[in-house]
Amino acid sequence: MAILTSQQISKYYDAFRAIDVTFTKEVIKSTALLPQQVCLKCVGEQWPCVIYSTSFSGAKILASAKSALVERIKKANNMVSLRFSFKISDKADPRAFFVAGKVTGFAPYAQSNGDLQFIHIQYTQRPPDDLIEILGRLLEANVNSARRRDERILLTADSMRRICLQSKDTFIFIQGVPRKCIVRDLSFGGAKVILVGLAKFLVGKECLLRLDFDEPRESLDIKGTVVRYEDVEGRKDLAAVAIQFDGQHIPMNFKIHINDYIMQTRGPRGEGGEEASRGDPATKGGDADGT
Structure with a gap:
């Protein structure tokens, strides 16, 4: 993997800030996301969740529809942190970090029979360079595969x-x-x-x-x-x-x-x-x- 400069990471952030990346099976494989290590943190407690999609400004996740989670989020004034974890091919330890955000809405997930819900999160600060690098490389490759295919x-x-x-x-x-x-x-x-x-x-x-x-x-x-x-x-x-x-x-x-x-x-x-x-x-x- 190429080592990126802070200038290149800033270019990724500016170019792709508003683009949502949906975590399909192929995207999970390409980014080496570790779904089992992803969670939502709120008032010191961690809840398992699934990242449905993310951009550099916010995320959409699937999490428990239990009232306990909703009440905890309200108690925290909607402030949460989303944990990402990615496997690094040549290292034993994953690349893991939290992104601070604010919950902006809830929506039912019809296919879960009421057990899960969508939670929309707006990041309150620029995400870590690690996330920008991982998603930026993927997005840039997609763009160039069309522009520079020959x-x-x-x-x-x-x-x-x-x-x-x-x-x-x-x-x-x-x-x-x-x-x-x-x-x-x-x-x-x-x-x-x-x-x-x-x-x-x-x-x-x-x-x-x-x-x-x-x-x-x-x-x-x-x-x-x-x-x-x-x-x-x-x-x-x-x-x-x-x-x-x-x-x-x-x-x-x-x-x-x-x-x-x-x-x-x-x-x-x-x-x-x-x-x-x-x-x-x-x-x-x-x-x-x-x-």
């Missing part, structure tokens, strides 16, 4: 280290059949791989590209379609295959890995990023299909 990253030892990619050697599954391949380059929108055999019959076929990453250590299977092939100069037995990823099924963690590299090496667009990219060989040869 920027290629040529896989070298350095770029692989920055992306946290374990190896270029992997498998591509075409109509369920695994084939060994070597990944040549990656982008938000696609990839180019080298494989053995005739490739012209693969064009138009759905595929699945497997990529193994560190930080966190995981294998990601990315759905896509073979859109083009070309011969490999001097190797009649090999072909280069261009893959366009299915934009609806690109794992969030993949977007974050790609975005971290682009922001480290090329910077934001409009702030020197485009100028910097001209000297980066990994940006050359991008196609409209993202490969």
